[in-house]
Amino acid sequence: MAGPRGEYRKSAERRSQILEAAFAVFARSGYTGSSVNEIARAVGMTQTGVLHHFSGGKMALLQAVLQQRDVRAELLLAGRHGRDFLAGLVEISRLQAGQRGVVQLYTLLAAEATDPEHPARAYFTERFRHIADAVTTAFAEEAAAGGLREGVDPRRAALSTLATTEGLELLWLDGLDVDMAEDIRCHISGFLRTPLVVPGPAPSPAGPAPSTAGAS
Amino acid sequence: MAGPRGEYRKSAERRSQILEAAFAVFARSGYTGSSVNEIARAVGMTQTGVLHHFSGGKMALLQAVLQQRDVRAELLLAGRHGRDFLAGLVEISRLQAGQRGVVQLYTLLAAEATDPEHPARAYFTERFRHIADAVTTAFAEEAAAGGLREGVDPRRAALSTLATTEGLELLWLDGLDVDMAEDIRCHISGFLRTPLVVPGPAPSPAGPAPSTAGAS
Numbered sequence: 001m002a003g004p005r006g007e008y009r010k011s012a013e014r015r016s017q018i019l020e021a022a023f024a025v026f027a028r029s030g031y032t033g034s035s036v037n038e039i040a041r042a043v044g045m046t047q048t049g050v051l052h053h054f055s056g057g058k059m060a061l062l063q064a065v066l067q068q069r070d071v072r073a074e075l076l077l078a079g080r081h082g083r084d085f086l087a088g089l090v091e092i093s094r095l096q097a098g099q100r101g102v103v104q105l106y107t108l109l110a111a112e113a114t115d116p117e118h119p120a121r122a123y124f125t126e127r128f129r130h131i132a133d134a135v136t137t138a139f140a141e142e143a144a145a146g147g148l149r150e151g152v153d154p155r156r157a158a159l160s161t162l163a164t165t166e167g168l169e170l171l172w173l174d175g176l177d178v179d180m181a182e183d184i185r186c187h188i189s190g191f192l193r194t195p196l197v198v199p200g201p202a203p204s205p206a207g208p209a210p211s212t213a214g215a216s
Numbered sequence: 217m218a219g220p221r222g223e224y225r226k227s228a229e230r231r232s233q234i235l236e237a238a239f240a241v242f243a244r245s246g247y248t249g250s251s252v253n254e255i256a257r258a259v260g261m262t263q264t265g266v267l268h269h270f271s272g273g274k275m276a277l278l279q280a281v282l283q284q285r286d287v288r289a290e291l292l293l294a295g296r297h298g299r300d301f302l303a304g305l306v307e308i309s310r311l312q313a314g315q316r317g318v319v320q321l322y323t324l325l326a327a328e329a330t331d332p333e334h335p336a337r338a339y340f341t342e343r344f345r346h347i348a349d350a351v352t353t354a355f356a357e358e359a360a361a362g363g364l365r366e367g368v369d370p371r372r373a374a375l376s377t378l379a380t381t382e383g384l385e386l387l388w389l390d391g392l393d394v395d396m397a398e399d400i401r402c403h404i405s406g407f408l409r410t411p412l413v414v415p416g417p418a419p420s421p422a423g424p425a426p427s428t429a430g431a432s
Contacts, residue, residue, distance in 0.1 A: 166379075171344055
């Protein structure tokens, strides 16, 4: 049962193990404080072995780790438009609440990458632009459908929604009384003629009471 | 002209030089990646010399650096209430736009401190709680004055405003088309019956057009 197919599966498994180790090392030490060597040791390989799977080195490992998060979000939002897309953002926030490690790693890397010299700077700037553009489109679609409140500009609403999402993650990680999904639902609802309704699990009983801030 | 007073002034100058060096080192390497030794070298002192001025070590240096930012904000907000306090938050955002280094350092440290094991964790949690409480009070005062929109909860409005402020700083550092002060003014206005007016310099010509999102 060896041969090319078996080799391929083995290689995919190896990549997956390396990514898991990279995630753990980045989460502990950030990007700047991590090395390929440290990731290799964590997975019981040599540095050369790791570079065989990720020839782009540490930066390629970082991108692969971040893409795991992105792919899930992209899948959830694929084919959705306007109000339905905006509801998807709330669903993503719900998922984040179950992935503290991912959110923490992402927050740390995004902060590191605000340094213009940081190798992941372009990645984060592009990522934020990409999300801001997609959310702008969703608000514009909702505007065309007559669902936006008087005077709301889709671009400002999108940037504000993105900023609030990032900020809520930070406050949530620091133990403040925020409910990421419910708070972002209220935030988006503030731009809409009728509040956003997102079916799914009820807000966590540990969370604060639902806010109606700006929602009506 | 020597004696206690001269000694005191010399010591204050030394502390100020150390803090300047600590700021530069933290901004470059974050808290985790910095050492008292590195800060001492940057200011031409021994580690023992630095610890004479900051006996609490690296953590004391970090707190002193962050307090420099806090003190300015506290002074600006002192004695202000309700709508006037909320306008002060916009004024602080305006000041931040001129202090990229401080904003970047703060963003990095806040992200590092989301790790429950990080020595600055308690500092950031307490700081966020303190700000959230002060902003909640301001929204509650505005509610009592009849200035809040129907259904707006002061606590949710405060947490949302704090989250948006933090997120806007991150997006601004990453070069997105946000205007921190104008965007936060619009955000706060979304909770009020009449938009917040903040006298002072006009929005930067490089910034985006003023948003009226949720403001009417």
